[in-house]
Amino acid sequence: MKITFPHMGNMYIPVKGLLEYLNLDIIVPPPSSQKTLNLGVKYGPEFACLPLKLNLGNLIEARELGADTIIMAGGVGPCRFGLYSQIEKEILSDLGYVYDCLVLEPPDKHLGQFIMRLRKIIGTNSWGRVIEAIKFAYQKAYAVDIIEKKVQYLRPLEKKVGTADSIYRHILNTINDAQSINSLQEATNLGILKLDQVPQNINSEVIRIGLIGEIYTLLEPFVSFDIEKELGKLGVHVTRSLYLSEWINSHLLMNYYKKEHSKPFAELAKPYLNYFVGGHGRETIGYAVGFAQEGYHGLIQIAPLTCMPEIIAHTLLPRVKENYRIPILTIYVDEQSGKAGLLTRLEAFIDLIRRQNNNRRIVQ
């Protein structure tokens, strides 16, 4: 049994950590690339959103490397993603790729059904071992997030563009290779030390932007045309509404780990949206309000084209914008999107914020 899973940004690091801890044989698909997207576009339904197409491409590429079993998230609720694992399985089987599938989602009959499916994958590992593996995977996700936040902070400040990112790539590899809690700790500490050495411009005027929106487009730089790096070049410190470890903790581990600072996004969203609309629609609104209250200069919403939960959020954002006088830009991406158009919008948006700030300073 060779297990694979679709990509979503750095998620491969904790997932690989988890499965290897259980001594399972895994195949990480090649990083999402234009080839992955082309495969997904060719075999996927056109009206599906971008994550399906890339997932499909990942699974086809993993198959070429010999994978035969998929682990995937599923879901119930209004977002189409819940259906994708089933559709992908069907498309793959039409292509002649027979895969075994484990879909992680709330069981529709009884817990035993889910446990039976899980048991098939984990083999002879004890439940205690599984819990240890989950903890280890969470620690990996957490380490990645600590490093990533530091890189986000450094990007607008570094003297030579790209310094922090080249160190970041290297640290991700060492975190990915770490086999024990100790070596993970070592890799993280070394990474922080290295990043602390990045030469910085002290006097740069940094704009703070909150990046909100749908999870896949937030976490996968390939689909967002490296939006965070591009914003960094424009002198922007980006903070996302969503980090992998926080999401794992709140959605999969029932907040087992204490949060550093809890943002009750559902509470913050209440004046605008009082209902779970699927995906991350409510989070988008809640974090928009949260970032605005914390004095961020602007917000950028990013989502795959036709994403229903984000369309709902999009239509409510003008009210947040009015109440907090905060500029908001919405970006939809799909396989037709081009980087040039995105860069024009980002540059115009950051210009807008800088000019507004200068103006405010003059008025004061």
Place this chain on the structure above:
Amino acid sequence: MSVFLGIDVGSVSTNLVLINEKNDVIYSLYLRTQGRPIEAIKSGLNSMLSYMPLGIDVKGVGATGSGRQLASMIVGADVVKNEITAHAVAAVNQIPNVHSVLEIGGQDSKIIILDNGIVSDFAMNTVCAAGTGSFLDQQAARLGLTIQEFAALALEAKNPVRIAGRCSVFAESDMIHKQQLGHSTSDIVAGLCEALVRNYLNNVGKGKDIKSPVIFQGGVAANPGIKIAFAEALGMEIIVPKHYSVMGALGAAILAREAVAHKEKSSFLGFSLINSDFKTSSFECKGCPNLCEVIELFADNTLKARWGDKCSKWTDIIEDAI
């Protein structure tokens, strides 16, 4: 006399503007890009040179438009800015208290909302070009009219017909259908103007707070049929500024004037560049599965610039070399 040059290289037109130190336009030029931006820039500078009285000194250059990077590398620009900022700056220069800017160009359209001369919101067309100049060009050609005749015809309409304007292909089949039903060409042209405006307001202008004074600029503002359709749809007076077709270049020139205020010397390479031989070539990088198309710019057979690579490994090599 000290002057500042603005260059706007768009999909359909390449525009050049010269301003003096009071931001007054002293020369402007609107050229068709015709898919050859380098030639367009060179021939624009050439015409400018033959017009310019002796004693004029170019103190700063700004580039904007979708070809702004290319333009900047060829002429040596002091500032390279996106179209939104350039158009907004120019609009404020023309009508200082402007609130909304409607801009329709060759292949994109945008709306800019300003608050006390500062951009507060903007949008560009994302997925569809059914509301832009190229589409009008195509339809004029199909009806056997020049774009000027096409524009004039809209004013003669008595009873504009309703054209399905959601998609340019469907709009075209609907127009053919209306012609076959026997509607007059002028009614169809006016109907098309209304459809384009409807499409613009529903897509680009969706959710935007359009308030007076409203400026309409970009190449399509030459078309009075569209202007009237906007006035009717919004119930507001629509102002078409004097330099409507070269507003991007005007904005770039103003931004150049601001930029060189903090600079010792302009990066402008001088008019001698007209005699340089510029060539571009491209290759496919096989370093990873992204297979980026990398483009190289040569001036007189020396490599000047590279772009198009996702990972910037090619761009970096040349930047380090220069």
